[in-house]
Amino acid sequence: MLKLPIYLDNNATTPLDPRVLEAMMPYLTEVFGNAASRNHPFGWAAEEAVDYAREQIASLINCDSKEIIFTSGATESDNLGIKGVFEMYAQKGNHIITATTEHKAVLDTCKHIEKLGGRVTYLPVNSEGLISLEELEAAMTPQTILVTIMYGNNETGTIQPIREIAAIAHKHGALFMTDGTQAVGKIPVDVIADGIDIMAFTAHKMYGPKGVGALYVRRKNPRVKVTAQMDGGGHERGMRSGTLNVPGIVGLGKACELSRLEMAADTARLSALRDKLERELLTLEESYVNGSREHRLPHVTNISFKYVEGEGLMMGVKDLAVSSGSACTSASLEPSYVLKALGLSDDLAHSSLRFGLSRFTTEEQIDYAIGHVKEAVTKLREMSPLWEMFKEGIDLSKIEWAEH
Amino acid sequence: MAYSDKVIDHYSNPRNVGTLDKSKKNVGTGLVGAPECGDVMRLQIEVDETTNTITDAKFKTFGCGSAIASSSLATEWLKGKTVDEALAIDNMEIVEELALPPVKIHCSVLAEDAIKSAINDYRVKNGMPALEESKAHH
Numbered sequence: 001m002l003k004l005p006i007y008l009d010n011n012a013t014t015p016l017d018p019r020v021l022e023a024m025m026p027y028l029t030e031v032f033g034n035a036a037s038r039n040h041p042f043g044w045a046a047e048e049a050v051d052y053a054r055e056q057i058a059s060l061i062n063c064d065s066k067e068i069i070f071t072s073g074a075t076e077s078d079n080l081g082i083k084g085v086f087e088m089y090a091q092k093g094n095h096i097i098t099a100t101t102e103h104k105a106v107l108d109t110c111k112h113i114e115k116l117g118g119r120v121t122y123l124p125v126n127s128e129g130l131i132s133l134e135e136l137e138a139a140m141t142p143q144t145i146l147v148t149i150m151y152g153n154n155e156t157g158t159i160q161p162i163r164e165i166a167a168i169a170h171k172h173g174a175l176f177m178t179d180g181t182q183a184v185g186k187i188p189v190d191v192i193a194d195g196i197d198i199m200a201f202t203a204h205k206m207y208g209p210k211g212v213g214a215l216y217v218r219r220k221n222p223r224v225k226v227t228a229q230m231d232g233g234g235h236e237r238g239m240r241s242g243t244l245n246v247p248g249i250v251g252l253g254k255a256c257e258l259s260r261l262e263m264a265a266d267t268a269r270l271s272a273l274r275d276k277l278e279r280e281l282l283t284l285e286e287s288y289v290n291g292s293r294e295h296r297l298p299h300v301t302n303i304s305f306k307y308v309e310g311e312g313l314m315m316g317v318k319d320l321a322v323s324s325g326s327a328c329t330s331a332s333l334e335p336s337y338v339l340k341a342l343g344l345s346d347d348l349a350h351s352s353l354r355f356g357l358s359r360f361t362t363e364e365q366i367d368y369a370i371g372h373v374k375e376a377v378t379k380l381r382e383m384s385p386l387w388e389m390f391k392e393g394i395d396l397s398k399i400e401w402a403e404h
Numbered sequence: 405m406a407y408s409d410k411v412i413d414h415y416s417n418p419r420n421v422g423t424l425d426k427s428k429k430n431v432g433t434g435l436v437g438a439p440e441c442g443d444v445m446r447l448q449i450e451v452d453e454t455t456n457t458i459t460d461a462k463f464k465t466f467g468c469g470s471a472i473a474s475s476s477l478a479t480e481w482l483k484g485k486t487v488d489e490a491l492a493i494d495n496m497e498i499v500e501e502l503a504l505p506p507v508k509i510h511c512s513v514l515a516e517d518a519i520k521s522a523i524n525d526y527r528v529k530n531g532m533p534a535l536e537e538s539k540a541h542h
Contacts, residue, residue, distance in 0.1 A: 307466065308466070309442055309443065309466050309467050309468060309471075310442070310468075311442075311467075311468035311469065312415075312466075312467060312468050312469060312471075312472060315407075315415060315468070315469045345440075346440045346442075347439045347440055347442070350442060382421065383418060383421050383464055383465060383466075383472065384444075384464060384465070384466040385435065385444055385445070385446040385464040385465065385466060386439060386444055386466045387466075388423065388464060396439065401437065401438030401439065401440075401444070402435075402436050402437065402438065402517075402521075
């Protein structure tokens with residue numbers, strides 16, 4: 001029997017893999033030492049577990065285990081990466097380049113940098129959500145210290161041309177940082193091959209626990225340093241103080257190991273399910289996939305259904321836990337800034353649904369989701385005067401609406 | 405957002421969804437709202453000209469659950485009322501009946517405007533003077 005509602009919001013967070021929980025359990029009870037306690041076996045056991053997790057993480061992204069800085073999650077990692085570079089490289093310059101479709105953890109941090117006297121360029125994206133390499137190149141200046149562009153987008157799944165972006169940044173003597181939150185563990189991310197100097201990611205997007213993340217900081221070619229944002233005991237090579245979250249770190253390590261071993265199989269299965277979901281929903285007239293369909297994460301699709309309203313649609317798909325293109329928390333619905341950046345009109349941005357699949361998503365769930373969404377969209381359209389006008393061939397843009 | 409059972413009921417089982425023949429002289433049509441604002445409501449009434457009574461009402465709404473519920477409820481209330489009684493429907497009655505949350509009062513205003521707009525259309529079609537602009541509540 002299918003259990004409702006069905007969780008398809010895995011870009012927000014994933015469930016914990018039971019194997020990860022199993023690995024973490026001893027570190028919540030028996031092995032409770034502080035990894036910084038060098039004087040007794042309790043500390044040594046914790047440190048050993050942390051070191052092992054570093055190896056598991058390093059294997060996933062092809063780095064040295066010493067290049068992993070543990071944090072509380074991707075938001076902290078993004079903050080530490082951007083603010084840390086801004087402070088550390090202040091003598092070289094104060095210019096940072098990012099994109100308009102970044103996560104708020106990056107955009108809001110960049111706004112903070114501007115208040116501190118930094119200069120930030122926000123690159124636009126095309127209708128597929130991709131930045132232009134020419135525009136990036138043109139934006140580079142001798143004062144540019146950092147280019148930070150996310151790997152895969154959280155709303156549309158669009159994957160940026162990471163290697164080309166890194167090459168441009170390096171050609172101009174800037175560091176390249178990426179927010180790898182949605183990509184790490186889902187697709188092959190190789191910091192050497194990709195030319196990544198700094199990368200933020202987190203455990204809870206890849207079947208690990210919440211509250212633990214990491215920042216990859218390159219140690220060689222070039223040697224990168226970030227100024228700590230918290231003062232304290234000088235943990236994590238002086239870049240992030242605070243007693244390590246040992247059980248969380250063990251969980252992140254195990255999650256990385258499982259992702260490395262199962263990525264190929266997960267990708268094949270999830271992209272097939274995603275394609276089925278998409279193919280079926282696109283049989284509804286006037287429905288559109290948002291973002292690139294070529295360069296994207298295997299488990300994400302974002303679809304707009306024209307002539308239905310966002311909040312009404314969310315009510316109609318009550319058996320699905322999905323995310324909508326509008327933040328309907330107030331009287332005025334704010335459409336997603338990411339979808340707006342792709343050039344979507346307000347009403348199309350409102351009427352979009354984001355589906356994020358996971359290792360635990362079943363075909364039965366996808367089949368149910370297809371039927372449920374189709375039914376809701378069809379019913380709402382039958383109730384929609386805009387749909388009726390569209391079917392009668394009336395040009396809605398020519399109507400003088402009585403605006404409120 | 406927590407909706408009342410009545411909103412959910414009207415959303416799930418909307419009453420009187422449909423279209424009346426707007427070319428008929430005794431049918432009044434009101435279309436209010438705008439797509440970019442997230443709600444468009446179309447409300448239609450059919451009037452028995454001898455008794456001045458609304459014999460049928462239909463709606464179609466593009467909008468949130470509250471907008472759908474407000475227009476659905478409006479059609480229920482319109483049927484059987486005289487045109488003058490229909491004109492007296494106040495948006496706050498809709499708010500109370502559906503227990504709309506404060507941020508959704510706008511939906512009830514839209515429903516009231518749709519009623520007035522439909523009645524106005526009916527009046528103009530039948531050679532009566534247009535209604536004066538309804539009370540300023542938006």
